[in-house]
Amino acid sequence: MEQIRAYLKKSATYQLIQILEDGLEDFLTTFGEITIRGLSALKYILTFKINWKEVLEQSARFGVSSLPITISIVSMTSIIVAMQVAGEMVKQGGGNYVGLLVAMLTVRETGIIMSGFAIISMIGSSLASEIATMRVTEQIDAITVLGVDPVRYLFVPRIIAGTLMMPPVMIIASTCGILGGGVASTLVSELSYKAYFSSVWSGLFIYDIKVAIAKAFTYGFTIALISCTCGYIAKGGAKGVGIATTKAVVWSFVAIVFLDLVFSIAFFF
Amino acid sequence: MIKVQNLIKTFDEKTVLNDISFEVNDGETLAIVGFSGSGKSTILKIICGLLEEDSGTILTSEGDIAMVFQYSALFDSLNVHDNIIFALRERKELRKLYTEEDLDKIVEEKLKLVGLEGVEDKYPSELSGGMQKRVSFARAIVTNPKTILYDEPTAGLDPISSTLIEDYIVRLKEETHAASIVVTHQMSTIQRTADKVLMLYNGKCVFQGSPQEMCEQGNEYTKQFVTASLTGPMKMLTE
Numbered sequence: 001m002e003q004i005r006a007y008l009k010k011s012a013t014y015q016l017i018q019i020l021e022d023g024l025e026d027f028l029t030t031f032g033e034i035t036i037r038g039l040s041a042l043k044y045i046l047t048f049k050i051n052w053k054e055v056l057e058q059s060a061r062f063g064v065s066s067l068p069i070t071i072s073i074v075s076m077t078s079i080i081v082a083m084q085v086a087g088e089m090v091k092q093g094g095g096n097y098v099g100l101l102v103a104m105l106t107v108r109e110t111g112i113i114m115s116g117f118a119i120i121s122m123i124g125s126s127l128a129s130e131i132a133t134m135r136v137t138e139q140i141d142a143i144t145v146l147g148v149d150p151v152r153y154l155f156v157p158r159i160i161a162g163t164l165m166m167p168p169v170m171i172i173a174s175t176c177g178i179l180g181g182g183v184a185s186t187l188v189s190e191l192s193y194k195a196y197f198s199s200v201w202s203g204l205f206i207y208d209i210k211v212a213i214a215k216a217f218t219y220g221f222t223i224a225l226i227s228c229t230c231g232y233i234a235k236g237g238a239k240g241v242g243i244a245t246t247k248a249v250v251w252s253f254v255a256i257v258f259l260d261l262v263f264s265i266a267f268f269f
Numbered sequence: 270m271i272k273v274q275n276l277i278k279t280f281d282e283k284t285v286l287n288d289i290s291f292e293v294n295d296g297e298t299l300a301i302v303g304f305s306g307s308g309k310s311t312i313l314k315i316i317c318g319l320l321e322e323d324s325g326t327i328l329t330s331e332g333d334i335a336m337v338f339q340y341s342a343l344f345d346s347l348n349v350h351d352n353i354i355f356a357l358r359e360r361k362e363l364r365k366l367y368t369e370e371d372l373d374k375i376v377e378e379k380l381k382l383v384g385l386e387g388v389e390d391k392y393p394s395e396l397s398g399g400m401q402k403r404v405s406f407a408r409a410i411v412t413n414p415k416t417i418l419y420d421e422p423t424a425g426l427d428p429i430s431s432t433l434i435e436d437y438i439v440r441l442k443e444e445t446h447a448a449s450i451v452v453t454h455q456m457s458t459i460q461r462t463a464d465k466v467l468m469l470y471n472g473k474c475v476f477q478g479s480p481q482e483m484c485e486q487g488n489e490y491t492k493q494f495v496t497a498s499l500t501g502p503m504k505m506l507t508e
Binding site for chain 1 (some may be wrong): 314317318319333334335336338339340342343344345355356359360361408412
């Protein structure tokens with residue numbers, strides 16, 4: 001019997017099942033931790049147990065320090081879109097729709113999702129590694145022993161900052177994206193600025209802007225929560241910090257894309 | 270006072286603590302010794318609430334429990350001043366009691382107690398290991414705890430810094446009259462700070478007594494530990 005068991009353990013099928021089982025367990029554990037910490041943080045936020053000084057510091061981190069890279073990424077995406085479509089659309093007689101297309105695409109999708117990706121790469125990863133380092137150096141244990149809830153001290157300011165700063169970052173980056181798209185369109189085709197911007201106005205709808213702002217609030221909250229939680233549940237030493245950071249980035253990317261799908265289904269169909 | 274009775278803790282089917290009982294009175298210090306991985310730090314983490322016991326009872330005096338961590342665990346984003354008053358600023362019930370001037374005075378007083386005046390504005394990365402440890406002492410006692418736990422307080426320090434830290438452990442005991450537990454491997458720490466010693470091996474208590482009894486009695490375990498011998502009842506866990 002033992003020999004059969006040992007033989008089965010070596011088989012590829014057994015190892016595949018083992019990998020799937022470990023993966024599922026890790027997924028469920030992380031998801032559960034994110035839910036528990038999220039609810040706990042919400043309890044503090046809704047009862048206004050907030051360290052506003054820390055919120056301001058974290059807001060500067062989310063808003064100011066991430067702005068250059070977010071503007072660059074969103075602008076480049078809009079410029080690429082404009083360069084790809086402007087020449088061909090002008091040739092086909094659709095020049096009047098270039099601004100509309102760039103504006104609609106930027107406001108509905110690329111502006112917010114690229115801002116999200118930029119914030120994840122720059123801020124989410126740094127949040128996760130910061131908190132994971134605090135975990136492996138026992139600083140989080142010290143916070144607990146000193147009678148302070150780490151969720152209130154570490155999560156709440158970061159989540160509020162992420163939630164509040166994501167919309168302005170997204171709005172600034174999207175505006176730069178639309179402007180960049182205009183410059184690119186006029187450079188690669190015979191389209192005039194006037195024609196581009198007059199079609200931009202026809203592509204901007206208040207409803208789209210409202211949905212984009214709602215998305216930004218949601219994504220800011222999600223990125224901060226996932227990044228803090230992945231750092232918080234880190235184990236081991238330097239390797240654990242690396243794993244936590246990677247996990248925060250991957251989970252945040254997947255969550256943002258999934259939420260984008262949910263928003264698209266809920267608001268545009 | 271700390272009273273631990275029949276404490277059991279298991280990790281992944283491995284019993285790390287098996288029926289451990291001891292008592293530490295106010296103003297007394299217990300040293301817990303044993304191999305690395307024998308569950309010494311686990312006892313401290315259970316007492317201060319970082320881990321949950323599987324069974325057994327833990328009673329401590331009413332009031333705060335302070336812990337000095339092995340590598341100090343100072344908050345590296347805060348300076349020494351803010352590290353020390355962290356609990357006073359962040360805990361709602363304590364925040365109301367102190368003005369900024371009071372807090373400055375408390376920091377000054379606690380730093381004086383650990384012989385570190387004038388480092389309030391420095392960040393942990395600007396301090397030596399021994400200084401960090403002393404700042405963590407100051408942070409631990411800021412709420413006037415009735416129980417103080419030290420997790421390998423002299424680990425990684427040179428002999429002179431270790432002696433200094435041992436002196437501060439004794440001084441804090443006299444000043445606070447708290448019940449203290451020191452997890453250590455160093456004989457000098459045991460002899461200079463402890464009133465009682467508890468020795469763990471394979472999750473069980475193999476010796477309880479005074480430091481003097483530890484050195485003098487014919488207990489095979491303590492004899493092996495004191496003489497740092499490879500032969501004796503204790504085998505390395507990898508063997």
